[in-house]
Amino acid sequence: MQQNSNKVAALEAENTAIRTENASIRAENQSLKEKWYTNLPNGSIDSFEQLTNTFVEQFASSKKLKKLSVDLYKVYQRRGELLREYVSRFNKEKISIPFYNPETTVDAFRKVLLSDGEFYKEVTKLGYTTMEDALARAVIQIRWEEDEMNRAVHARYDPRRNDKRL
Structure with missing residues (x-):
């Protein structure tokens, strides 16, 4: 209380x-x-x-200018930036736009990804038309990236890998 x-x-x-x-x-x-x-x-x-x-x-x-959907094309994924961090920044920018255009939003989300990244290639190939679909796929990719990072960290401490039997 x-x-x-x-x-x-x-x-x-x-x-x-x-x-x-x-x-x-x-x-x-x-x-x-x-x-x-x-x-x-x-x-x-x-x-x-x-x-x-x-x-x-x-x-x-x-006077503060209203943000527009096209402003999302300025939210680039930075080299070395985790997908989780990029999606978070993109969503913060998206919710700051009062009336965003869904088609522009999905297009901007795809085009500002790192063009040599696996996620960009997949999103481009599959051609998502809604943000919900693109974000659902992003969650899967984020889980995979985080799992890979965790495996790399724990591999150093895995007793099975350090077992030096003759």
Whole structure:
């Protein structure tokens, strides 16, 4: 019971800190906008439309752009990166896209794999059309890779291999 109340208190404290930080950021942004507006040269704005256009030009770069499905083509598998790590990074990127295109997602998943890897060859040959199918096959490959790594590690300590009978 005590442990749950400690967790609740920690979550409430974190929530308060986040709200305080958000309020601070909003206040800072408001201050920047006010400074920009007061520093406009007198007579430089003739209409509301001109004010709007000038404002957008000044602050457009601070607007966060929405991610698109085509952004997944930038999530390359790195040389030496385990498939599990790559799939994890790819999925994190995929869920950050509000409305992703399933066909583009599957195509990007395949095309950004290491082209000399066994998994890339298999995915290309089988031509998966859904992410679910591609991920199901990825899980099988990940299990195999991890089993191979475990065998290599345990082979050094396997008493059957170290038995030197004459």
